[in-house]
Amino acid sequence: RKEVEQDPGPFNVPEGATVAFNCTYSNSASQSFFWYRQDCRKEPKLLMSVYSSGNEDGRFTAQLNRASQYISLLIRDSKLSDSATYLCVVSKGSQGNLIFGKGTKLSVKP
């Protein structure tokens, strides 16, 4: 089993759609969880951290289920500018290095 697995994608959705990304991780000792966004040929940038209680930032909602080792990201009212690759990121146990999922590409069409 891969350390971090994501939906293979790509997701092609119209503007205004709601889109959900799913992610599972294998290391039960992982302590920190994030969603990063990567635009084509650019560096990854933090979209949001993911907390056990779930957290929301505008149109974005992240959830974590430690028992199932599952992380999700929901984007509501998607915009053209949301088009990017979304990366699920998990810390390697209690250490600092981050393990990245392969990413799911999202294309929002007019």
Place this chain on the structure above:
Amino acid sequence: NAGVMQNPRHLVRRRGQEARLRCSPMKGHSHVYWYRQLPEEGLKFMVYLQKENIIDESGMPKERFSAEFPKEGPSILRIQQVVRGDSAAYFCASSPLFIQGGRNTEAFFGQGTRLTVV
């Protein structure tokens, strides 16, 4: 406060040459991570360093690759005797402390060095 600085942005090397990639972390950050991204692939962890220490190099190929983060100066990722398969984007990230439980500390990425081996 400048972000994570990587140089060069683009590097072309012939097979068999050496490639040196530099990364200056954000001011105040003492933890550096190197990742490799092959075309159409995700980011693969290579190595995690603190000043003068390698913390985790489990993602580094056993041969030809080395990394350092000296007391003074940038972190260096060194690839000896490059081969075509080394062509990739190499990203460096830095953070101020351990990304640890209960405190999600963001890692900031540089713009990457795109290595092309011809």
